[in-house]
Amino acid sequence: GENVEQHPSTLSVQEGDSAVIKCTYSDSASNYFPWYKQELGKRPQLIIDIRSNVGEKKDQRIAVTLNKTAKHFSLHITETQPEDSAVYFCAASEGGADGLTFGKGTHLIIQP
Amino acid sequence: EAQVTQNPRYLITVTGKKLTVTCSQNMNHEYMSWYRQDPGLGLRQIYYSMNVEVTDKGDVPEGYKVSRKEKRNFPLILESPSPNQTSLYFCATRSAKVVYQETQYFGPGTRLLVL
Numbered sequence A: 001g002e003n004v005e006q007h008p009s010t011l012s013v014q015e016g017d018s019a020v021i022k023c024t025y026s027d028s029a030s031n032y033f034p035w036y037k038q039e040l041g042k043r044p045q046l047i048i049d050i051r052s053n054v055g056e057k058k059d060q061r062i063a064v065t066l067n068k069t070a071k072h073f074s075l076h077i078t079e080t081q082p083e084d085s086a087v088y089f090c091a092a093s094e095g096g097a098d099g100l101t102f103g104k105g106t107h108l109i110i111q112p
Numbered sequence B: 001e002a003q004v005t006q007n008p009r010y011l012i013t014v015t016g017k018k019l020t021v022t023c024s025q026n027m028n029h030e031y032m033s034w035y036r037q038d039p040g041l042g043l044r045q046i047y048y049s050m051n052v053e054v055t056d057k058g059d060v061p062e063g064y065k066v067s068r069k070e071k072r073n074f075p076l077i078l079e080s081p082s083p084n085q086t087s088l089y090f091c092a093t094r095s096a097k098v099v100y101q102e103t104q105y106f107g108p109g110t111r112l113l114v115l
Helices: none
Strands: A004-007 A010-014 A019-025 A032-038 A045-051 A056-059 A062-067 A072-077 A086-092 A106-111 B004-007 B010-013 B019-025 B031-038 B042-051 B054-057 B076-078 B087-094 B110-114
Touching: A004 A086, A010 A019, A019 A086, A019 A106, A032 A062, A045 A056, A045 A062, A072 A086, B004 B087, B010 B019, B019 B031, B019 B087, B019 B110
Parallel strands: A010 A106, B010 B110
Antiparallel strands: A004 A019, A019 A072, A032 A045, A032 A086, A056 A062, A062 A072, A086 A106, B004 B019, B019 B076, B031 B042, B031 B087, B042 B054, B087 B110
16 A cells, blocks of 8 residues: 655744655555644644646645656645744545555744 | 544543444535544544445454435444554535436544553
């Protein structure tokens, strides 16, 4: 089955700087790659996703890039703000009946 | 308003006492699933269902049962809970009508402590 590795497990950045979280996946058939943000005590919420026919997608301060050849994808957050502090999870799926396979999460800390 | 609800939100129980965590959605989604979240391990899928009366095992199904008698409900059953099932549980749903994966929505979570 699919295996998703996520790095780093903890990331601390100064407010206003950029943050990058990286994930690798093992199953070349995976074609859907969402990113979820989970604030303390809350449910995971989708923040951005990308499908395998696209190399990059942006939504305001967040962007995701996908390299299918290398089987890795990354989340980029620019101009970080205190409200970006949370745990971020990447995931991968083949679609159809398959569920999402999640990475173990990255705790992003924004230092004032 | 699109909603996924879970009950109870918090539960403390003792080893061996059967319990059920309910999950309900109002989005007419075909696909429903259960995850458990443990520190350092991320979210791991327990069971999923593609539609009524269709269920299948995820990555960590041992010690759990599910049923899907109605489209909107997908209860998680722990017949004989053990302390290693202490965890945060999330129900999730999505549409399964298209070929590609659709957005998955999570319920608010159920925090379970088994003594």
